[in-house]
Amino acid sequence: MSDFKTDAVLLRKVEYGDHDLIITFMTKDRGKTTVMAKNAKKSVKRFSGALDLFSLNHIQCSFPKKNKDALVTLAQTDLENGFANIRYDIFKTAYASYWVEMTHLWLEEGRAQPRLYDLLVFALDMLNRSDMPKEVLSLLFQIRFMSISGFTPNMHLCEGCNTLVDNISVKTLRFDFQEGKIVCPRCRVNGSGYGMDVSKGTLKQLFWMNNTDMQRTDRIRFSSLAIQEGQVLLESFIPFHIGREFKSLTFLRRLRQEQWI
Numbered sequence: 001m002s003d004f005k006t007d008a009v010l011l012r013k014v015e016y017g018d019h020d021l022i023i024t025f026m027t028k029d030r031g032k033t034t035v036m037a038k039n040a041k042k043s044v045k046r047f048s049g050a051l052d053l054f055s056l057n058h059i060q061c062s063f064p065k066k067n068k069d070a071l072v073t074l075a076q077t078d079l080e081n082g083f084a085n086i087r088y089d090i091f092k093t094a095y096a097s098y099w100v101e102m103t104h105l106w107l108e109e110g111r112a113q114p115r116l117y118d119l120l121v122f123a124l125d126m127l128n129r130s131d132m133p134k135e136v137l138s139l140l141f142q143i144r145f146m147s148i149s150g151f152t153p154n155m156h157l158c159e160g161c162n163t164l165v166d167n168i169s170v171k172t173l174r175f176d177f178q179e180g181k182i183v184c185p186r187c188r189v190n191g192s193g194y195g196m197d198v199s200k201g202t203l204k205q206l207f208w209m210n211n212t213d214m215q216r217t218d219r220i221r222f223s224s225l226a227i228q229e230g231q232v233l234l235e236s237f238i239p240f241h242i243g244r245e246f247k248s249l250t251f252l253r254r255l256r257q258e259q260w261i
Contacts, residue, residue, distance in 0.1 A: 003062045006030055007080065009120055010055050011104040015041075023051065023074060024104060025059065028117045032107035035061055036071040050077035054086070054096045054124055083128040092127055094255055095138050097248040099123060102142075105244050106149060116148045122214060132218045135227050140217050142234040143210045151241050153180040155207040160187030165200050165207075172197045175233060177240045196236070202229040 008025035011032070016022045021040040027033050040047050050057050058078040064070040086092040103120055107113065123141040126132050132140070146152050157164045158173075159181050165173070174183045176195040182203060205226055209217055222230070235253075239245055 003060065003075070004030070005058065005060045008033070008057055008059045009100065009117070009124070010051065010053055010057065011100045013037075013051060013053070021051065022071065025057075026100075026103055026107065026113075026117055026120060027059075028114060029112055031111040031113050032104070032109050033061070034071060034109065035059075035074040037074040040074075047074075047077055050079040050082075052082060052087070054083060054100045055079060056081040056083070056121060056124070081125070081128070083124050085128045085130070086124070091255060092134055094248065094252040095134050096124060096127060098138070098246060098252055099141050099145075101246050101248045102145060102238065102242075105246070106145075106242055113148070116145070119144050119148065119214075126218075133222075135231065136220070136222050139206065139222070139227070139230045139234060140209055140214070142238060143206055144214070146234075146238065147210055151180060152210070153237060155182060155203045155210075158182055158184035158187055160184065165203055168200070170200075172199050173203065174198075175203075175237075177237050180237070180241070194240075196233060198229050198233055199225065202226040202233075206230055206233075 006027045006029055008027040010023060011026050012024040014022045016036070019039045019041050021037040022034065023037050024032060024034045037047065037051065040051060058080055059074060060076040062073045062075050064073065083096070086096050099120060103116065119141065123137060126137055127134060153175070155165070158168065160183060163184055165182070168184050170185055174188055174195055175181070175198050176183055178194050182198075201223075202225070205220060205222060209220060235249060239249070
């Protein structure tokens with residue numbers, strides 16, 4: 001195999017020995033890629049500023065020449081965007097950390113996911129520039145992540161009777177986490193399904209956000225209720241389907257609680 005160069009977002013890094021790092025990137029054309037950064041903790045010149053979480057880099061990697069089972073070696077990095085404004089804000093850092101942890105846990109090694117890569121870079125750039133409220137931007141990332149990942153929830157009609165949300169008379173509907181769908185009162189069975197009640201307005205806004213051009217999503221205005229409902233829904237539904245708890249999400253929730261004390 002020949003060496004390769006690609007753009008990449010840093011998802012995770014782990015210390016290995018006294019001087020090395022094992023780093024996982026989300027690359028544009030190779031998917032999740034884990035590499036060995038030899039002497040990374042000593043080589044200031046070669047990796048300076050480029051090995052921070054969720055930084056965007058252009059990386060150059062080399063395949064092992066002898067031991068084919070060894071990790072790919074990170075030869076060089078050129079920092080393209082360190083997203084410095086995110087790092088100066090603890091809430092922004094918490095949101096970005098949640099997105100990259102979600103991406104890392106879901107991705108398969110070596111499977112290209114260009115749409116997810118573009119979504120992650122778009123969200124980090126918007127967060128860095130404060131072009132959209134961070135809470136709304138997180139809703140956008142999560143709903144789009146689910147769509148790309150293949151477990152998009154049904155938010156526009158009740159599958160039991162095929163009734164559109166707009167044609168259901170009640171203001172609040174049940175969202176079933178197990179099935180990933182909304183259930184109208186007529187089709188709901190008492191005590192069935194693990195989920196939550198959500199207002200029709202929140203469901204309609206999330207549906208619109210998932211089905212419009214990303215460049216136009218900054219036009220939508222969420223009420224405080226819709227943001228709160230959207231957070232609870234998506235931040236419960238995604239860990240449920242991935243089957244993992246996120247340390248970054250636990251930290252983010254604690255920050256929110258402390259904000260209101």
